Amino acid sequence: MGSARRQDILEAALEVFAERGFKSASIDAVAERAGLTRQGVLHYFPSKKRLLLDMLDFREQLNRAHLADHPVGEDLSAYFAAAVSFEQSHPSFATVHSVVVADAVTGQEPARGYV
Structure with missing residues (x-):
């Protein structure tokens, strides 16, 4: 149950960060999208920064898993x-990547090292 709940939160975070960027996204918005309370999200992710970094890792893992069948x-x-087809079937993947890169260029985002 824990890993399923964690995945639900990460999927909600993908959508929220894609829509709002890091600065405007909130733990509360992710919690609402995931059907949880703020404390429910913080149980799995102790900070917004940790949520962002784990969400980026989650996105990358999903992409790699899909591409494993395409050597x-x-x-x-x-x-x-x-790769492009998979991203198009998951619109928040490409959008969140673009938003995170844009935030990193302006120095607004803690995942600069990741980008």
């Missing part, structure tokens, strides 16, 4: 197409 070989265009 990199001579057909890099097919590999790239699979």
